[in-house]
Amino acid sequence: MTPPAGKVAASLRTESKELPPPPSRKETVLLAVTGISPAVVTETLWALAQERPPVVPDRICLLTTTAGKRSAEEELLSPSPALGGRTVWEALRESLLGDRAPSDCRLMLEPIRILGSPAPSEGRRRPLDDIRTAAANEHIADALLEEVRQFTENPDTVLIASIAGGRKTMSVLLYACLSLLGRPQDRVTHVLVNPPFDDPCLSPRFYFPTRPALRHHCPGRGSRKARTVSSDAARIALADIPFVPLRLLFPRQIGSFPGRFTSLVRSCSEEVRSLAQKPSVSLGEEAPILLVNGISVPLSGREHALYSFLLERHRQQKPPFPAQKNALEDLDAFLRRWAERWPPESFQHRAAEEWREPTEEDLRKLLSSIKGKLMAAGLVAELSHLLPRRGAFGIDVCSPNKQRPPGAR
Incomplete structure (x- = not known):
C-alpha cells in the first residue's frame, strides 16, 4: 500500500540525501528533447546526482511538442497524492537538494519550449503537435542547432544533452548537433531503467527512487498477472554516448559557419573531405x-x-x-x-x-x-x-618541384 500522504512528505524531508552547494564553477545545463514520457528527465537528473562527484545541473531546458508539453506539465508539475500533494519536480528537488531546496538555485526548470515550424499561409510559426514530415524534421534540426550553439558558445557553460526522450529523429538530430558544435567538456547521455519501471501503465508512475519507497501497481497483460512492485527494485543506468567534437578540427572557421543545420553539415563535410587530402x-x-x-x-x-x-x-x-x-x-x-x-x-x-x-x-x-x-x-x-610524429621524424605533404635559388652557385 502507498503510505499516507503526510507520512511520505515527512519521510522525504528527513531521509533525503542533501547535496552541498558546489564551489564557484561553470554553469551546468541539461538540454533534453522529450515526448510524452517526461520521466526520462527525472531519471536522468537522479542518475547524474549519484555520480562521484555528484552532478546537479543548474538549469534544465526541455524541448518538445505541444503534446509533450502537456505531458510534462501534467506529470511533473501537477500535485501528486502519492507524494504528499507535492509535484514530482518538487519531490525530486527535495530528494536531491534536501533542506536547501527552497533556496537553492540549482535544478531550475526553464519554461518548457515547444518546437515549431513556419506556416507561410498564416505568416507565423506554429507549434508542432508531432514530427511526421521531412519539412518538420528540417525545422527541428535548425531549432536544436540554435539551442546547442547558444550554450556551446558560452565558455562558462557545460552542456549535458539528453537524447533519451522524444521521437528517434529528435534524438538523432540532437546528437548530430553536439557532434557539430559540442566541446570536450560537454556530454551526451541516454538513460535506461529496468522493467516494469519503464511501463507508463504503472500506478503511480515511476519517476525516480523516492525515500521511502513507493509501491507501484503493475496491471496484468495477457498471461501475466497483475502485481505490485517497490521502487526499491528500480535500477537506473545512465549511459554516456561518445561523440566526436568536430569543432576542434575547425577552430578558425567554426565562428563563421552557417546557422542552418543542413548548411552546417554541408560545410563540415567539405572541410572533412579536404582533410583527407x-x-x-x-x-x-x-x-x-x-x-x-x-x-x-x-x-x-x-x-x-x-x-x-x-x-x-x-x-x-x-x-x-x-x-x-x-x-x-x-x-x-x-x-x-x-x-x-x-x-x-x-x-x-x-x-x-x-x-x-x-x-x-x-x-x-x-x-x-x-x-x-x-x-x-x-x-x-x-x-x-x-609536423613529424613520434617515432617518425619526417613530414607527409604535397609540394611543388624544388626551384633553383636565385644566384645559386
Whole structure:
C-alpha cells in the first residue's frame, strides 16, 4: 500500500540525501528533447546526482511538442497524492537538494519550449503537435542547432544533452548537433531503467527512487498477472554516448559557419573531405614564410631552414628518421650545403650560419614554435601532415618541384 500522504512528505524531508552547494564553477545545463514520457528527465537528473562527484545541473531546458508539453506539465508539475500533494519536480528537488531546496538555485526548470515550424499561409510559426514530415524534421534540426550553439558558445557553460526522450529523429538530430558544435567538456547521455519501471501503465508512475519507497501497481497483460512492485527494485543506468567534437578540427572557421543545420553539415563535410587530402606546402624565397594551402605562416630563419631540410627529404622520397637524434648528422650536412646554395645576403644563408652544430634541444624548441604558429593560423587539422610524429621524424605533404635559388652557385 502507498503510505499516507503526510507520512511520505515527512519521510522525504528527513531521509533525503542533501547535496552541498558546489564551489564557484561553470554553469551546468541539461538540454533534453522529450515526448510524452517526461520521466526520462527525472531519471536522468537522479542518475547524474549519484555520480562521484555528484552532478546537479543548474538549469534544465526541455524541448518538445505541444503534446509533450502537456505531458510534462501534467506529470511533473501537477500535485501528486502519492507524494504528499507535492509535484514530482518538487519531490525530486527535495530528494536531491534536501533542506536547501527552497533556496537553492540549482535544478531550475526553464519554461518548457515547444518546437515549431513556419506556416507561410498564416505568416507565423506554429507549434508542432508531432514530427511526421521531412519539412518538420528540417525545422527541428535548425531549432536544436540554435539551442546547442547558444550554450556551446558560452565558455562558462557545460552542456549535458539528453537524447533519451522524444521521437528517434529528435534524438538523432540532437546528437548530430553536439557532434557539430559540442566541446570536450560537454556530454551526451541516454538513460535506461529496468522493467516494469519503464511501463507508463504503472500506478503511480515511476519517476525516480523516492525515500521511502513507493509501491507501484503493475496491471496484468495477457498471461501475466497483475502485481505490485517497490521502487526499491528500480535500477537506473545512465549511459554516456561518445561523440566526436568536430569543432576542434575547425577552430578558425567554426565562428563563421552557417546557422542552418543542413548548411552546417554541408560545410563540415567539405572541410572533412579536404582533410583527407595532404596539404599543399611551399616555402617562401624572399622571406621566411611557410605557405600551407595558400595560408601564409611566418617563420624565423632557423625554422625556415629546418623545414627546408624536412621538405627536401620528403621530395627526395627518403624515409623518415626513427627519432630526432638520428637526423642531426644529416641536418648538419644539409645546412652546410644550403648555405652554399644561397647568396651571402639572403636570409637563408644567414640562417644556416646561425645554426652551428644542431642539437636535439634545437629541434624540440623549433618544432614546438612552428606548431604554435600553425595552430594560430587555424591549421590544427593539418598538423599530423605538417609536423613529424613520434617515432617518425619526417613530414607527409604535397609540394611543388624544388626551384633553383636565385644566384645559386
